[in-house]
Amino acid sequence: MSFRTALILGLALVSGLSAAAGVNALRQPVIPDSPDVVQIVVATADIPRFTTISTDMVVMHPYPKDLVPSGALKSLEEALDRVVYVPLLKDEPVIDSKLAAKGLGRGMAAGIPDGMQAYTIPTPTVSAGVAGFILPGNKVDVLLTVSSSGDNKDPTGGGSTTPLLQSVEILAVDQRVDAPAENKVNPKELASVTLLVTPKQAAMLALGQTKGILHLSLRNPNDRKPTRRGMVTMDDIRFLEGKPVDPTPKKQEVEEPPPPLQIRTLRGNQESVIYVPSTAPKKSEKR
Numbered sequence: 001m002s003f004r005t006a007l008i009l010g011l012a013l014v015s016g017l018s019a020a021a022g023v024n025a026l027r028q029p030v031i032p033d034s035p036d037v038v039q040i041v042v043a044t045a046d047i048p049r050f051t052t053i054s055t056d057m058v059v060m061h062p063y064p065k066d067l068v069p070s071g072a073l074k075s076l077e078e079a080l081d082r083v084v085y086v087p088l089l090k091d092e093p094v095i096d097s098k099l100a101a102k103g104l105g106r107g108m109a110a111g112i113p114d115g116m117q118a119y120t121i122p123t124p125t126v127s128a129g130v131a132g133f134i135l136p137g138n139k140v141d142v143l144l145t146v147s148s149s150g151d152n153k154d155p156t157g158g159g160s161t162t163p164l165l166q167s168v169e170i171l172a173v174d175q176r177v178d179a180p181a182e183n184k185v186n187p188k189e190l191a192s193v194t195l196l197v198t199p200k201q202a203a204m205l206a207l208g209q210t211k212g213i214l215h216l217s218l219r220n221p222n223d224r225k226p227t228r229r230g231m232v233t234m235d236d237i238r239f240l241e242g243k244p245v246d247p248t249p250k251k252q253e254v255e256e257p258p259p260p261l262q263i264r265t266l267r268g269n270q271e272s273v274i275y276v277p278s279t280a281p282k283k284s285e286k287r
Contacts, residue, residue: 036064036065036066037062037063037064037065038062038063038065038068038074039060039061039062039063039074040060040061040063040068040072040073040074040093040094041058041059041060041061041072041073041074041075041076041078041079041093041094042058042059042060042061042063042091042092042093042094043057043058043088043089043090043091043092043094044056044057044058044059044090044091045057045090046087046088046089046090047084047087047088048084048087048177048178049084049085049086049087049111049136049177049178050083050084050085050107050108050110050111050177051083051084052081052082052083052084052106052110053079053080053081053082053083053084053094053099054080054081055076055080058076058079058080058094059076060075060076061091063093068093069093069095070095071095071096071097072093072094072095072096073093073094073095073096078096079094079099081102082099082100082101082102083099083100083104083105083106083107083110083111084098084099084100084111085098085099085100085111085113086098087178108171108172108177108194112196113196115198115199116196116197116198117196117197117198117199117202118171118172118194118195118196118197119194119195119197119201119202119205119206120192120193120194120195121142121192121193121195121205121209121214122191122192122209123190123191123192123193123216133218134170134173134193134216134218135170135173135179136170136171136172136173136176136177136178136179137169137170137179138169138170138218138219138221139167139168139169139170139218139219139221139223140167140168140170140195140216140217140218140219141163141165141166141167141168141216141217141219141227142163142164142165142166142168142195142205142208142214142215142216142217143161143162143163143164143214143215143216143217144161144162144163144164144208144211144212144213144214144215145159145160145161145212145213145214145215146159146160146161146162146211146212147159147212148160155233155235156231156233156234156235157233157234157235158234159233159234160231160232160233160234161215161231161232162230162231162232163227163229163230163231164204164205164208164214165195165197165201165204165205166226166227167219167223167224167226168195168196168197168201169195169196170193170194170195170196171194171195171196172193172194173190173192173193173194174190174191174192174193193216
Protein backbone atom coordinates (compact mmCIF):
# COMPACT_ATOMS: atom_id res chain seq x y z
CA MET A 1 0.00 0.00 0.00
CA SER A 2 1.39 3.35 -1.03
CA PHE A 3 1.79 6.26 1.36
CA ARG A 4 -0.82 8.26 -0.54
CA THR A 5 -3.39 5.50 -0.31
CA ALA A 6 -2.77 5.06 3.42
CA LEU A 7 -3.13 8.79 3.95
CA ILE A 8 -6.47 8.89 2.13
CA LEU A 9 -7.76 5.91 4.13
CA GLY A 10 -6.62 7.53 7.36
CA LEU A 11 -8.37 10.79 6.56
CA ALA A 12 -11.54 8.92 5.57
CA LEU A 13 -11.46 6.96 8.84
CA VAL A 14 -11.01 10.12 10.90
CA SER A 15 -13.85 11.86 9.04
CA GLY A 16 -16.14 8.89 9.55
CA LEU A 17 -15.43 8.70 13.24
CA SER A 18 -15.97 12.45 13.61
CA ALA A 19 -19.32 12.24 11.79
CA ALA A 20 -20.45 9.29 13.91
CA ALA A 21 -19.49 11.12 17.09
CA GLY A 22 -21.41 14.20 15.94
CA VAL A 23 -24.56 12.20 15.14
CA ASN A 24 -24.32 10.38 18.46
CA ALA A 25 -24.00 13.69 20.30
CA LEU A 26 -27.10 15.04 18.56
CA ARG A 27 -29.10 11.97 19.60
CA GLN A 28 -28.21 12.35 23.25
CA PRO A 29 -30.64 14.40 25.41
CA VAL A 30 -29.36 17.89 25.98
CA ILE A 31 -29.00 18.70 29.66
CA PRO A 32 -27.37 22.09 29.71
CA ASP A 33 -26.02 23.50 32.90
CA SER A 34 -26.95 27.04 31.84
CA PRO A 35 -28.57 29.09 34.61
CA ASP A 36 -31.33 29.98 32.11
CA VAL A 37 -32.55 26.35 31.93
CA VAL A 38 -33.99 24.24 34.76
CA GLN A 39 -35.17 20.65 35.06
CA ILE A 40 -38.91 20.16 35.72
CA VAL A 41 -41.31 17.21 35.74
CA VAL A 42 -43.34 16.65 32.54
CA ALA A 43 -45.85 13.96 31.56
CA THR A 44 -44.65 11.28 29.15
CA ALA A 45 -48.21 10.52 28.01
CA ASP A 46 -51.77 11.71 28.54
CA ILE A 47 -52.72 11.11 32.19
CA PRO A 48 -56.49 10.85 32.88
CA ARG A 49 -58.18 12.38 35.88
CA PHE A 50 -57.99 10.53 39.20
CA THR A 51 -55.01 8.46 38.00
CA THR A 52 -52.16 7.80 40.42
CA ILE A 53 -48.82 8.90 38.93
CA SER A 54 -46.18 6.18 38.57
CA THR A 55 -42.56 6.25 37.37
CA ASP A 56 -43.46 5.50 33.71
CA MET A 57 -45.81 8.50 33.47
CA VAL A 58 -43.37 11.36 34.20
CA VAL A 59 -39.79 12.34 33.42
CA MET A 60 -37.39 15.19 34.11
CA HIS A 61 -37.03 17.60 31.20
CA PRO A 62 -35.04 20.83 30.62
CA TYR A 63 -37.22 23.91 30.43
CA PRO A 64 -36.46 27.62 29.89
CA LYS A 65 -36.30 29.23 33.29
CA ASP A 66 -38.34 32.24 32.24
CA LEU A 67 -41.15 30.00 30.90
CA VAL A 68 -41.50 27.62 33.85
CA PRO A 69 -45.16 27.69 35.01
CA SER A 70 -45.88 28.64 38.59
CA GLY A 71 -46.05 25.57 40.81
CA ALA A 72 -44.18 23.28 38.41
CA LEU A 73 -42.62 20.28 40.17
CA LYS A 74 -38.82 20.02 40.05
CA SER A 75 -38.29 16.46 41.24
CA LEU A 76 -39.90 13.12 40.45
CA GLU A 77 -40.41 12.39 44.14
CA GLU A 78 -42.85 15.31 44.34
CA ALA A 79 -45.10 13.76 41.67
CA LEU A 80 -44.99 10.01 42.33
CA ASP A 81 -47.94 8.32 44.08
CA ARG A 82 -50.12 11.43 43.81
CA VAL A 83 -53.58 11.46 42.20
CA VAL A 84 -54.19 13.69 39.19
CA TYR A 85 -57.13 16.03 39.76
CA VAL A 86 -56.89 17.90 36.43
CA PRO A 87 -56.06 15.75 33.33
CA LEU A 88 -52.50 16.13 32.02
CA LEU A 89 -51.40 16.03 28.38
CA LYS A 90 -48.22 14.49 26.99
CA ASP A 91 -45.16 16.76 27.49
CA GLU A 92 -47.18 19.08 29.75
CA PRO A 93 -45.41 20.37 32.88
CA VAL A 94 -46.79 18.80 36.04
CA ILE A 95 -48.24 21.53 38.26
CA ASP A 96 -48.65 21.00 41.99
CA SER A 97 -52.20 22.42 42.03
CA LYS A 98 -53.32 19.78 39.52
CA LEU A 99 -52.42 16.95 41.89
CA ALA A 100 -53.92 15.78 45.15
CA ALA A 101 -51.74 15.84 48.24
CA LYS A 102 -49.63 12.80 49.05
CA GLY A 103 -50.99 10.19 51.41
CA LEU A 104 -54.67 10.62 50.41
CA GLY A 105 -54.90 7.22 48.78
CA ARG A 106 -56.05 6.40 45.26
CA GLY A 107 -59.06 7.04 43.06
CA MET A 108 -61.67 9.81 43.04
CA ALA A 109 -61.73 10.32 46.81
CA ALA A 110 -58.15 11.60 46.78
CA GLY A 111 -59.01 14.19 44.13
CA ILE A 112 -61.96 15.82 45.90
CA PRO A 113 -61.01 19.29 47.20
CA ASP A 114 -61.24 20.05 50.91
CA GLY A 115 -64.74 21.02 51.98
CA MET A 116 -66.38 19.40 48.94
CA GLN A 117 -68.10 16.08 48.36
CA ALA A 118 -68.94 13.79 45.46
CA TYR A 119 -72.64 12.98 45.21
CA THR A 120 -74.16 10.59 42.66
CA ILE A 121 -77.68 10.99 41.31
CA PRO A 122 -79.51 8.57 39.00
CA THR A 123 -80.54 9.71 35.54
CA PRO A 124 -83.59 7.56 34.76
CA THR A 125 -84.64 9.54 31.70
CA VAL A 126 -82.81 10.82 28.63
CA SER A 127 -83.90 14.37 29.41
CA ALA A 128 -82.18 14.15 32.79
CA GLY A 129 -78.88 13.51 31.04
CA VAL A 130 -79.24 15.99 28.18
CA ALA A 131 -79.49 13.13 25.67
CA GLY A 132 -75.99 11.89 26.54
CA PHE A 133 -74.18 15.16 25.85
CA ILE A 134 -73.12 15.78 29.44
CA LEU A 135 -69.48 14.86 29.95
CA PRO A 136 -67.03 14.79 32.87
CA GLY A 137 -65.83 18.32 33.52
CA ASN A 138 -69.02 20.00 32.23
CA LYS A 139 -71.02 22.46 34.34
CA VAL A 140 -74.75 21.88 34.80
CA ASP A 141 -77.75 23.28 36.65
CA VAL A 142 -79.86 20.85 38.66
CA LEU A 143 -83.64 21.31 38.40
CA LEU A 144 -86.18 19.72 40.76
CA THR A 145 -89.65 18.87 39.45
CA VAL A 146 -92.37 18.09 42.00
CA SER A 147 -95.93 16.98 41.19
CA SER A 148 -98.85 17.93 43.42
CA SER A 149 -102.61 17.40 43.70
CA GLY A 150 -103.64 20.32 41.52
CA ASP A 151 -106.79 21.06 43.52
CA ASN A 152 -108.16 24.52 44.14
CA LYS A 153 -105.95 24.99 47.19
CA ASP A 154 -102.77 24.12 45.29
CA PRO A 155 -100.96 27.35 44.36
CA THR A 156 -98.80 25.56 41.77
CA GLY A 157 -101.72 24.28 39.69
CA GLY A 158 -100.50 20.68 39.80
CA GLY A 159 -96.72 20.83 39.75
CA SER A 160 -93.61 22.98 39.83
CA THR A 161 -89.97 23.02 38.74
CA THR A 162 -87.39 24.77 40.91
CA PRO A 163 -83.72 25.54 40.14
CA LEU A 164 -82.04 23.57 42.92
CA LEU A 165 -78.31 24.07 42.15
CA GLN A 166 -76.42 26.13 39.59
CA SER A 167 -73.07 25.71 37.81
CA VAL A 168 -72.20 22.36 39.42
CA GLU A 169 -69.24 20.41 38.04
CA ILE A 170 -69.63 16.89 36.67
CA LEU A 171 -67.01 14.58 38.18
CA ALA A 172 -68.07 11.40 36.40
CA VAL A 173 -70.73 10.02 34.07
CA ASP A 174 -71.41 6.47 35.18
CA GLN A 175 -67.86 5.11 35.63
CA ARG A 176 -66.26 7.54 33.17
CA VAL A 177 -64.07 10.26 34.67
CA ASP A 178 -62.83 11.53 31.27
CA ALA A 179 -64.78 12.55 28.19
CA PRO A 180 -64.88 9.87 25.46
CA ALA A 181 -63.26 10.57 22.09
CA GLU A 182 -66.64 11.12 20.41
CA ASN A 183 -67.63 13.66 23.10
CA LYS A 184 -70.89 11.86 23.74
CA VAL A 185 -72.17 9.17 26.10
CA ASN A 186 -74.63 6.56 24.86
CA PRO A 187 -77.99 7.53 26.47
CA LYS A 188 -78.87 3.84 26.82
CA GLU A 189 -75.85 3.38 29.07
CA LEU A 190 -76.43 6.57 31.04
CA ALA A 191 -77.43 5.49 34.54
CA SER A 192 -75.85 7.99 36.94
CA VAL A 193 -73.98 11.26 37.21
CA THR A 194 -71.55 12.20 39.99
CA LEU A 195 -71.45 15.88 40.95
CA LEU A 196 -68.93 17.94 42.93
CA VAL A 197 -70.94 19.72 45.62
CA THR A 198 -70.75 21.18 49.11
CA PRO A 199 -72.16 19.20 52.06
CA LYS A 200 -75.28 21.39 52.09
CA GLN A 201 -75.80 20.90 48.37
CA ALA A 202 -75.44 17.13 48.85
CA ALA A 203 -78.22 17.26 51.46
CA MET A 204 -80.39 19.29 49.06
CA LEU A 205 -79.90 16.66 46.35
CA ALA A 206 -80.72 13.84 48.76
CA LEU A 207 -83.96 15.53 49.83
CA GLY A 208 -84.86 16.60 46.31
CA GLN A 209 -84.62 13.15 44.75
CA THR A 210 -86.91 11.71 47.45
CA LYS A 211 -89.58 14.35 46.81
CA GLY A 212 -89.43 14.69 43.04
CA ILE A 213 -87.36 14.17 39.90
CA LEU A 214 -83.97 15.75 39.28
CA HIS A 215 -83.06 17.02 35.81
CA LEU A 216 -79.82 18.43 34.44
CA SER A 217 -79.44 21.54 32.31
CA LEU A 218 -76.11 21.93 30.47
CA ARG A 219 -74.31 25.27 30.82
CA ASN A 220 -71.74 27.07 28.69
CA PRO A 221 -68.34 26.63 30.42
CA ASN A 222 -67.80 30.41 30.30
CA ASP A 223 -71.22 31.19 31.78
CA ARG A 224 -70.53 31.64 35.48
CA LYS A 225 -73.23 34.17 36.28
CA PRO A 226 -76.09 32.87 38.45
CA THR A 227 -79.44 32.86 36.68
CA ARG A 228 -82.31 34.63 38.41
CA ARG A 229 -85.07 32.33 37.32
CA GLY A 230 -87.47 31.26 40.03
CA MET A 231 -89.95 28.46 40.45
CA VAL A 232 -92.11 27.68 37.42
CA THR A 233 -95.60 26.23 38.04
CA MET A 234 -98.29 24.68 35.89
CA ASP A 235 -100.25 27.90 36.11
CA ASP A 236 -97.29 29.72 34.55
CA ILE A 237 -97.52 27.69 31.36
CA ARG A 238 -101.38 27.63 31.44
CA PHE A 239 -101.74 23.97 30.47
CA LEU A 240 -104.61 23.43 32.89
CA GLU A 241 -106.70 26.30 31.58
CA GLY A 242 -106.08 25.41 27.95
CA LYS A 243 -105.11 28.98 27.10
CA PRO A 244 -102.12 29.76 24.89
CA VAL A 245 -99.39 31.82 26.41
CA ASP A 246 -99.26 35.33 25.01
CA PRO A 247 -95.61 35.83 23.95
CA THR A 248 -96.00 39.61 24.09
CA PRO A 249 -96.19 40.89 27.66
CA LYS A 250 -98.76 43.56 28.23
CA LYS A 251 -97.44 47.00 29.00
CA GLN A 252 -98.59 48.47 32.22
CA GLU A 253 -100.38 51.73 31.77
CA VAL A 254 -98.61 54.41 33.72
CA GLU A 255 -100.42 57.63 34.37
CA GLU A 256 -98.28 60.52 33.29
CA PRO A 257 -97.72 63.13 36.00
CA PRO A 258 -99.05 66.62 35.33
CA PRO A 259 -96.52 69.14 34.07
CA PRO A 260 -94.68 70.94 36.87
CA LEU A 261 -95.83 74.41 37.84
CA GLN A 262 -93.30 77.10 37.08
CA ILE A 263 -92.82 80.53 38.59
CA ARG A 264 -90.71 83.00 36.66
CA THR A 265 -88.98 85.76 38.54
CA LEU A 266 -87.16 88.80 37.30
CA ARG A 267 -84.49 90.51 39.35
CA GLY A 268 -83.00 93.35 37.42
CA ASN A 269 -81.77 91.85 34.14
CA GLN A 270 -81.61 88.27 35.51
CA GLU A 271 -84.52 85.92 34.88
CA SER A 272 -85.00 82.70 36.91
CA VAL A 273 -87.39 79.73 36.84
CA ILE A 274 -88.57 78.16 40.10
CA TYR A 275 -90.39 74.80 40.14
CA VAL A 276 -93.04 74.22 42.77
CA PRO A 277 -91.67 71.46 45.12
CA SER A 278 -94.96 69.47 45.20
CA THR A 279 -94.91 68.80 41.47
CA ALA A 280 -91.23 68.75 40.45
CA PRO A 281 -87.73 68.57 41.93
CA LYS A 282 -86.29 71.65 43.50
CA LYS A 283 -84.45 73.24 40.72
CA SER A 284 -83.71 76.65 39.25
CA GLU A 285 -82.43 77.66 35.88
CA LYS A 286 -80.72 80.91 35.17
CA ARG A 287 -80.62 82.56 31.82
